[in-house]
Amino acid sequence: MPRFDIVGQLGSLRRYARSLTRDGTDAEDLVHDALVRAYERRGTFRSSGNLRAWLLxxxxxxxxxRMRARRSEAARLDQAGYLADGSTPAPQEHSVRLAQVREAFLGLPEEQRSALHLVAIEGLSYSQAADASGVPLGTLMSRISRARAALREMEDATPSKAKNHLRIVGDPS
Structure with a gap:
């Protein structure tokens, strides 16, 4: 069996977990649980496969x-998306704009946020992202399309002065 090296994948795993959970502590717990599962099931990893996609x-x-086990905590997870302290004034206009984009991204439904994160932030192909999410390719593409449309709506509602330097990643328009 080839060396099962996951250290180089920790950044991707943490970013993805943070995107899913919207909470740093929950994200670290999720990565820990996932790494335990990966280690226990390392024999199922195909040496010709993509280690990062498998871990994601x-x-x-x-x-x-976890979501299935925590249905009673759904309201708390929805509120965890507002991690930034709103009382701290942003030193520059683009910081405010970036916070708005982040809030809009975190406000997307979990399925859309997850799909967009895997493709736009982690750089997985649509096929790899669909495999990582356990959904058909068409479903993943639909989720990404709906996520981009929701972010585009938010962008269209923003005064033109503030939006001229931001672009939705992977969107040709």
Whole structure:
């Protein structure tokens, strides 16, 4: 069996977990749980496969399992998206704009946020992202399309002076 080295993948796993959970502590717990699962199931990893996509799919599945177990905590998870302290004045206009984009991204439904994160932030192909999410390719593409449309709506509602330097990643328009 080839060396099962996950240290180089920790950044991607943490970013993806943070995107899913919207909370740093929960994200670290999720990554820990996923790494335990990955280690326990390391024999199922195909040496010809993509280690990062395999690990991201374990993070995704661990998150789904947690969500099913925490239905009573859904309201708390929705509120966790507002991590930034609103009382701290932004030193520059683009900082405010970036916070608005971040809030809009975190406000997307979990399925859309997850799909867009895997493709736009982690750089996975649509096929790899679909595999990591455990959904058909068409479903993933639909989720990404709806996420981009929602972000575009938010962008269109912003005064033109503030939006001329931001672009939705991977969107040709």
């Amino acid at each position: 799919s374990i993070v995704h599945n661990a998150f789904v399992d």
